[in-house]
Amino acid sequence: MFPAILPYLMLALPLSAAVASLLLRDRRVGAMAYVCAAASAVSAAMWSVVVLLHGTQTYSWDTSSVWSSYAITLDPLGALVLLISSLTFACVALYSLFSREGVTVRGAVLFNLFMLSVMLAMVADHVLLLLVAWESMSLTSFLGAWGDREDQDTSAGWRYLAVTHFGAALLIAAFSFLAITSGEVRLSAMLGLSGSLGPAVSALVILMVFLGFGSKLGLLPFHIWMPDLYGRAHSTITSLLSTAASNVAVLVLVRTVFGYVGVGQQQVLALTIMGLAALTALWGAWQALMQAEGSRVLAYSSMENMGLILLTIGAAMLFQSYGAGEPAAFALMAAMFHLVNHTVFKALLLMGAGTVRRATGEGSMERLGGLARTMPGLSAVFLVGVLSVAALPPFNGFVSEWAMFKSLMHAELISDPLVQLALPLAIAVMALCTAIAAAAYLRLYGFTFLGRPRSAGACRPRPMAFSELFPFIPLALLCLLLGVASFPLLRELAASVSPLVGIPGVQVVEGSSISLLHQGGLDPLGLSALLAGGVLLCYLAMRALGPRRLVRGDTWDCGTPLDRRTQYTPTGFSQPLLKVFTKVYAPVTEVREDPRPSPYIRGVRFEQRLPEVFLERFYLPLSAAAIALAMRVKRMQSGSIQAYLAYIMITLIVLLVVLR
């Protein structure tokens, strides 16, 4: 039977492609490896569809070893995430294949391995497989991001590894708790363990899982690696890391918290998680607004989006802990939907940012501008991505953000005053994040594509072949499709998250309209039709007034010819908001007078720097303290043999006297 080989294809293709290109070290093989990756992604998508049609499928391989049998399983929830992720994978594979600077063997190998580990992590039904896939994701993404660069500075990459390894250690601890409590290594055999774990330990486990996965999602304070990685690494890697890796993290997090452990009565924990997620989202939005590089904006934007998703998941936990299953299911559905949407538009945006950087040779928005005229195709698809990420109708980000907002509006179902204060606050945070992040995306688009070019590279970007643009198109279409006609997907999502909250079937979609408990719903299809109709009407009305006569002229310049320096800069653009939130950013300003030979001309230099608070106030002191402590310990290895012998003697005497 054909569908039975799909999972094998999905896993074997990238593995064999990676091994083949590693052994043969030929660029053509590397190119073939990307094709294999795309094929594997397609088979993953097909498998997901099969699972969505026929229900959960499990494959297991018996080993006589300590790990009993390895198994992979795909449930409908996983299938939905895998479906969208694999479509994105296929696009990114094509993007890498067609990219101008060509295919490198190393890139192809790492791409395939990374994709393999992501897919494996999504379907893993075994503790070891999950942990292996998870760590291999970190390692391959790290190698992909840093390995091919010649720069001396590996500290940023090291930060990434260290932080994710810390997260992995927490996950290892958490899953080891689960495994010893259930006596199982199969994940699907774990169900509702909170009863046997006890409230304190299950809270600990949930927190560890949350922080562990959070380390990849950029949860505060684990986000420090994100901007540097996104700023430096190739967009192939970042576009997968931000999307597929996040999908894995959230998917397994949801499965663990709601399925394996079960929420129980963890109200305080849920509120804590919501608080942390809210801070993450806010911090991400604030920082996204101030970054000069497009890829760094997108890094913080990932942080913001993941913060919102985790906030909604936290709300779902809160509802669940009070026994309100329906809103919990709705919140989970909203979060998962935003997750898949984020996959689509973030991959599009990161690929776009990478293309811009390579076409112009400029990474900073301070030196870009005007690309909409020279790269119209890219500017159009990028606009779709920006509108999606800014949650504007009729694109997908809008629908999922609407649903997330809506899910927080069920405070009246729970009579606890704490919750009734917390949920409105969550809404306030979400609203603030959305607004600030929208400003950041606007700035990203406006200063990259609009206005006049700010550097020579931006004046004459390398032209883009259609094959380069092609991988963007399915993603852009998907952004629109998921925004306009997402109701079948939402219906599936709602059905697949409802077992997690213990409710047989939550009805959230009626016709094409989404709502819960009849509290006002959204009909994305209708709204989009109205929008399209409005625009069409305007167009027809204007046509009726006669053809447009268009004259090109100079920009209004008040009589002073405009040059590069008269244009608004991205820094200037965000300056008012910097002033508003000056307490948050705590900018370090330095005004220096330049010594000049002439007494009549005064030169003044103004410098403003936004400190990376978490790095400078938390991590650097922490590591400095650790090193200082280690240096003190190091003194014990003084080189004196007498001292060494004294250690032995003292140890011995102390032990004998104390324990005799």
Added chain:
Amino acid sequence: MVELLLLVPLVTALLCGMSRSERSIFTLSVAGSLITALVAIPYCHAAFFQGPLDRGLWYLDPLSALFVCIIVAVTALVSVYSVEYLKHDRQEGEANIRDLRYYHFLLHLFALSMLLVVVVDSLGLMWIAIEATTLVSAFLVGFYKKSEAMEASWKYLIICSVGITLALLGIILLYASSSGALPEGTDSLDWSVLRSVAERLDPALLKVSFILMLVGLGTKAGLAPMHTWLPDAHSQAPTPISALLSAVLLNCAMYGILRAHLLVEAAVPGFSSSLLVAFGLFSLLIATAFILTSRDLKRFLAFSSVEHMGIIALGFGIGGPLGIFGALMHLIAHSLTKTLMFFSAGNVIQKYGTREMREIKGLGRTMPVTAGLLIAGMAAIAGTPPFAIFIGEFFILSGALASGAYVPAGLFLLLIVAVFAGMTYRVLGMCSGEPQEGVSEGEIGRWRLLPMAVLAMTVLVLGIYQPGPFMDAISAIGRLFGVSI
């Protein structure tokens, strides 16, 4: 007979010592170590699957068989690796043909003494063998005859001798404790006899005896704060010898501690295991500090050995099926992985002519295969899945959590993360960047990559899939500890 297992390395050592040409030395050495490995197979098989071999002086139970396997395997790999290593040394003028003879004579003698440690029945003879390992390996540590090497071997000799003397006192007290338990006139130092009466040994004497043995053998096993000789000796010895020291010698001392632990645990439950946990964690703590600050590649690896011996002690201390399995797995995996790490370090050091990690740059460019294996080894040694060490750490952690030892578990987790951070920082620093002037591209030697590749594959496979016989052997050892794995 077990004597054959000991005879082959002895003969190899003597033949190597008498050979005239470089070629014949290398051939003899490799052949000898491989034959030893072959000879060991039936013994180990019997010990694992047919119960202990108890023949007079010799005693081979599953635990000894495991150590025999590790010793012969690592020795074989080391003798293969040594070929090109010493050729390179000879080209550089660091060693002449006499040194070669001397090296191989001692190498096989060293292997012999370590084999002796694990196959004798009497604890007294075990002590003698352990002291013999110190005496033989001191010459190997001082192989390069530089003043640092002299210093290191002196410290090694003195500190380990002191430690081992304390251990002997412990053995004496153990012996004394048995006098009440055994029938008059049959007091014995044989482990197999002591084991059978373990519950009736005098607890007061046993406690003091265990402390003395733990401190004494712990010195040799590299448990902090008695580990001080270890970085010196490891850094000064020729790199293949460092591998042997780290991967096998430390384990031999750990073997002695385990033998004592098994006895004490039967008579005074909980006493020795809590001491093992304490020493394990302390070693982990101290080693972490040094790993974070070390600059010398081989010292760095030596401290990593301290760390891992700490983890192994922790695992055995935690006990239970999970802890014991984890510790055994970790012990095996650490031997193999650390050998791989030292081999990689040997390539790097011979290529760059320095051990200073800050002066080593751009390995990814100059020696891509070594760099790849180094990174794989680093990932493995830092406990990244799916390498075998991860399995060990995972089970030790699970064991700690299952037994409710949350504080040790938390500390353990925190420290291995810190170690990971320190490890990656250094290794990445070496692999990236621009190589300095005068370092040509290309690996040094192809054959030395073979044992490394074998090791890397083994730790990888062992992490993902543990073959049936392997698990059977482990569970045979587990039964010795009274747990069913």
Added chain:
Amino acid sequence: MDLTKLLIVLLEVLFLLMVSPLLTGVVRRVKSWMQCRSGPSVLQPYRDLWKLFRKSTVASREASWLFLLIPYVCLGAMLCLSVIVPVFSAGPAGKTGDMLAAVYVLGLFRFMMVLGGLEGGSSFGGMGSSREMMISAIVEPTLLLSIFSVAAISGSTDLSFISGFFASSGAEALSPSLFLAAAAISISLLAENSRVPFDNPATHLELTMVHEGMLLEYSGRELGMMELASQLRLTLFMVILSNVFFPWGIALGTGVGELALGAGSIALKLLLISAGLAMVESVMAKMRLFRLPNLLTISFTLSLLAVMSYYIL
């Protein structure tokens, strides 16, 4: 959707389209009275629009394909919004439209308009865009929170439902939280529509302008569309304000008499609000840009309090 409903919707949209320029005219007229000027006719905005629609367009050389698309999107979004927002009739008989979605449609309008400001690459456009984003970063959360409080009281986010709920429940629905929300939305109305004290719609002085700065590069037909869209936006805000907080007279059925009453009452309310707006604009001065956040934060706090007080009190 049956035919009557469709008809009502069409009527409402037409009504809004027709009345929007008039309201702008009224505001200007009232303001000039207050300044003891006779001022232009209230029909002047119609004439302006007609003139603009027939003029040819001058576009900057620097502007891209997006520049000419933006006015269509903006006006289209406002048309879409006028379909959603209940004008004459509400309740089960009225149309359905989600209030949260309405905020997002407004967001789309603003996003596009601000992007338009960045086309051309002059410093005026950038300045206007930058300031607009600063204001909207706080106004949008305020709006959403106010909606949340209203939704919490009425039990739905459906605009028509809310309006019908308040119309039918009368005085018992009055609560402190409603007042706070009304205050917050009123301040947002001023901010969102670039009125004094946030912006001065009557000036093109570069140091103060926000809204006009963004439209500086537009001309002819496109300018007309943007102007109309802005006027429509003001009207829609007023309609929302009046139909949510003062829904008296709104039709709850589809009877002709009811509808006529609804139309009459909404027209009256719009006139009153316009007059009020003109009063506010006349007695207040435009604020310094960096004092705006204070006012905006006040409105944000008001809306947060509105939500909180609903649950606490």
Added chain:
Amino acid sequence: MLSIDTINFLAAAILLVSLLVMASTRMGQLVRSFALQSIMLAAVAAVLAHQTGSDHIYLVAALTLVVKGVAIPRFLTYSVDRLKVRREIEPLVGIPASLLISGGLVIVAYYVTEPLISSAEAVTRNCLAISLSVVFIGMFMMISRRKAITQMVGLLMMENGLFLGIISTTYGMPLIVEIGIFFDVFMAVLIMGIFAYRINRSFETLDTTFMRRLRG
């Protein structure tokens, strides 16, 4: 009973000689004191052998006398002459302080062995405590003295303490073990001698406090 008293007397004398070793200021004095201790140890063994009548303890006594009482001291004296070691001891901890600390170590040893003694025979009591004391003192000797040779003597003293423990608590180990231990000790001293010679060649001193190149 005579022999028990004799053994106890000799054991106490061994302890006193350890303190004498500690108090030595010259290399020659040190080595001679050590030789005296070894001879006393041989005497203890001989008495014990007489008491228990086991032949192999006679052998042990003879070996102790020959190896530790004669051969090793001569080897040490030869090394001191050959390597031109300075005659002074050069302690890191002064002699009075060393003696005080040694006294403290004796107390510790008695304290530690106290619970063990209750269950042991009369001979064992003192001897076990004394043997532990001698081990401690030997170890302290290694810590508090600079020269490589003094460290060797310290180690040998530790081993003397150990032997006292062996013969007094267990009346001797199995013969093969005993002989093996003797062989090992002898080899160890020889090898240390070789290294001391090499160290002297490369550092031009036997002062171990100069060997501090390997640190950190």
